Amino acid sequence: MNPSLISKAAGPARVLAQNAPRIQCLRKGAQLHTAAWHVGSRDRPSLRKGTRSPSAKRSFHATNAVQSKDPYGALGVSKTASAGEIKKAYYGLAKKYHPDTNKDPQAKDKFADIQSAYEILSDPKKREQFDQFGAAGFDPSGGGAPGGGGGFGGGHPFSGFGGFGGQGGFGGFGGQGGFGAGVNFEDIFSAFTGQQGFGRRGRQQAYQQEILVGDNIEVQATISFMEAAKGTSKTISITPLSTCGTCKGNGLKTGTSRSACSACDGSGTRVHFMQGGFQMASTCGTCDGTGTVIPKGSECKPCSGNGVVRERKTITVDIPAGIEDGMRLRVDGAGDAAATGRAAEPNARSQNGDLYVFVRVAKDPKFRRDGSNILYTANIPLTTALLGGHAEIPTLDGTVNVKVATGTNTGDKITLPGMGMKRLGSRRGGNGDLRVEYRVSMPKYLSANQRTIVEVLADEMGDKTAKRVMGVGSSRDPNDPESHKDEGFLKSLWHTLTNNPAHQKMNEDGSQNDGSKKPDDNDKK
Known part of the structure; x- marks a missing residue:
């Protein structure tokens, strides 16, 4: 069955059931288990009448x-x-x-x-x-x-x-x-x-007909985030009212027939006398306006004269890719059958109600959703944020490597086009985007070497407000060679790699005072 999305605000259309049930999407939310409930009157069997006529049916009319x-x-x-x-x-x-x-x-x-x-x-x-x-x-x-x-x-x-x-x-x-x-x-x-004149009585429009419509059934289904992204199928068990196989829906025992209603003499209406010299006719409550009743003892036993029995059925519902939490699917004709027995006219036309499946999409630990777009937060190390590099980003179709620019800050965003959810009901079609937001991971604890390196970095960047506990920093002039004496190994290595002039001068002075002197002219003699 091919799903199609319909308007969120639109109500379900009442159409004659077709051979293959159609599925349509509507907004509103729910969750599947084995439970199912019915929409309509509480008493069973229920009957809803739909008149397919341009003129509305009146409860009372003048004779x-x-x-x-x-x-x-x-x-x-x-x-x-x-x-x-x-x-x-x-x-x-x-x-x-x-x-x-x-x-x-x-x-x-x-x-x-x-x-x-x-x-x-x-x-x-x-x-x-x-x-x-x-x-x-x-x-x-x-x-x-x-x-x-x-x-x-x-x-x-x-x-x-x-x-x-x-x-x-x-x-x-x-x-x-x-x-x-x-x-x-x-x-x-x-x-x-297109009317019957101005109040002329006695004419009936030939195309006027009444169709009995069964009640709708509502169930709930829960699917995962990835199932919503890719589409899936769910098997749902329901117990709808179905046409009785014994009496074929007429509510009569084999060999019996209906009789005229004694309350209204078969007219289907009851005449009421009203003050002022008027008489009004209302629908007979005994036969529900049909004019006929099923005599006592002539009812079909399996359905008790109602024409419908409850049966357990299993239906497979196709859930389209891109469905959102709170949408509902409609399966035409999968609801209750109309009660065409004692409460209906003989040979009355009928159609089944519909099945509504409310879809709930479970939350995903990685992704969030904004319409057809997917939101993802990527944690990157401090060093990657400072130096640049790449980060692995999960998508609906696997993992991709994304370049991280030097100096990336928390809150910076990038967009991966076409890697989001499928767009439902959009003329453009296609998919939404995957929007990635970076979050720089700051270490809570530093080892001695890490802290030393960071303090050295603070010195090099001229940060005088950073706290220093490793003693590698100096309040003296960094250009003074004396300030580079007795410095730690890591700091000395850093100064050597960065060709610090004061550090180089200190090394030259140290090599001259290590006890090895060049021979002078007197020594040569």
């Missing part, structure tokens, strides 16, 4: 207004009844025929008629319109001059004119065959906007 031929007759009031009498009659009948309390099969239709009648008579404008045009002004099947369609509830700028293809109250322009009978301006408008 279609059911038209009534005679709203006065539906409420049992006269045409001269007051608003208070109409409201009182409506509340009494709505309570009597509400589907949640009245199990009569005709109660639902009766309640719809009562609701529609109250919607007309409770609105003074709609009531006046009904009194003027009659039931045809609010009947979708009505035609002719007064009204081409369903009253004033269309909600579309063009729906008030039936002749333009709407279902408004003014059908004289051809609601059912008048002027412009074959033109629907709402369809034209929706073609440009």
